[in-house]
Amino acid sequence: MTDRLKNKTVLVTGALGGIGSATIALAAREGAGTVVLADLDGARVDAVAAELCERGVGAVGIALDVASEASWESLVSRLEGEVGGVDVLVNNAGITNRFGVLETKVEDWDRVLAVNLTGVFLGMKHAGRSMVGNRGGSIVNVASFASYTGYRAASYAASKWAVRGLTQTAADELGSRGVRVNSVSPGFVPTPLTENAPNLVRSFSDATPLGRTCAPEDIAAAVVYLASDDSSYVCGHDLLVDGGFMSNTIRDVRA
Numbered sequence: 001m002t003d004r005l006k007n008k009t010v011l012v013t014g015a016l017g018g019i020g021s022a023t024i025a026l027a028a029r030e031g032a033g034t035v036v037l038a039d040l041d042g043a044r045v046d047a048v049a050a051e052l053c054e055r056g057v058g059a060v061g062i063a064l065d066v067a068s069e070a071s072w073e074s075l076v077s078r079l080e081g082e083v084g085g086v087d088v089l090v091n092n093a094g095i096t097n098r099f100g101v102l103e104t105k106v107e108d109w110d111r112v113l114a115v116n117l118t119g120v121f122l123g124m125k126h127a128g129r130s131m132v133g134n135r136g137g138s139i140v141n142v143a144s145f146a147s148y149t150g151y152r153a154a155s156y157a158a159s160k161w162a163v164r165g166l167t168q169t170a171a172d173e174l175g176s177r178g179v180r181v182n183s184v185s186p187g188f189v190p191t192p193l194t195e196n197a198p199n200l201v202r203s204f205s206d207a208t209p210l211g212r213t214c215a216p217e218d219i220a221a222a223v224v225y226l227a228s229d230d231s232s233y234v235c236g237h238d239l240l241v242d243g244g245f246m247s248n249t250i251r252d253v254r255a
């Protein structure tokens with residue numbers, strides 16, 4: 001392993017989940033000075049950060065509701081005070097439901113959009129502002145393969161298409177101010193979000209040219225590439241990490 005994130009402060013939202021944990025682990029192995037675990041459950045992020053500290057990793061746990069502007073303001077001001085700001089922001093927190101257009105209640109729609117889209121917007125607004133006024137940085141938003149296609153989860157698909165569009169918009173605005181903005185679109189990853197459903201794992205594996213579902217570590221590797229100087233001329237890009245799933249014209253996926 002190299003030191004691609006040496007001395008950087010790396011903030012990951014949804015840090016307790018499948019992709020978030022793998023990203024934190026890889027960032028630590030890549031030499032991050034501080035990994036910041038942000039998630040809803042303050043006691044759990046503290047406990048995981050304490051375990052990392054015992055293993056010699058600089059880690060801080062902070063309770064964050066990505067949908068709350070006040071929560072972002074307090075997190076960014078705490079990091080500016082404690083570690084001088086943020087170098088890498090990974091907007092990873094996300095939720096879903098399985099409702100189509102006809103079944104989606106407005107409150108379910110609003111909640112998914114609040115977390116998946118407003119959360120990304122607020123992260124870029126507050127951490128991005130801090131990066132612009134400080135030493136620049138890199139923002140990686142986690143979108144989805146569902147941002148390229150119709151998907152039987154209306155609010156989720158809409159939120160992810162919007163995240164990809166907002167990523168390009170922010171790349172244009174922040175790129176000239178020293179902050180690169182990119183996104184990663186995972187294929188199907190068995191995590192708590194997808195309920196590790198065995199039938200779906202089989203269907204997605206069969207429909208994926210590389211013959212397996214995506215591992216959280218596959219996404220972490222893509223995130224670290226975009227976060228690090230290895231991608232120093234990449235800005236406004238979406239990196240689809242789906243084992244070729246979207247290249248398969250007959251994507252017959254059944255639960």
Ligand SMILES: NC(=O)c1ccc[n+]([C@@H]2O[C@H](COP(=O)([O-])OP(=O)(O)OC[C@H]3O[C@@H](n4cnc5c(N)ncnc54)[C@H](O)[C@@H]3O)[C@@H](O)[C@H]2O)c1
Nearest residue numbers: 014016017018019065066092093094144186188189191193
């Ligand atoms: N798993 C997949 O198949 C898949 C595919 C494409 C994209 N993604 C995206 O990857 C990201 C991570 O997903 P995952 O599979 O690791 O899910 P996960 O359910 O394992 O983790 C999501 C984490 O986000 C946290 N979270 C939820 N609401 C939050 C809020 N308001 N504020 C802060 N944290 C909050 C949860 O507590 C959880 O720890 C999501 O954005 C998801 O949409 C996942």
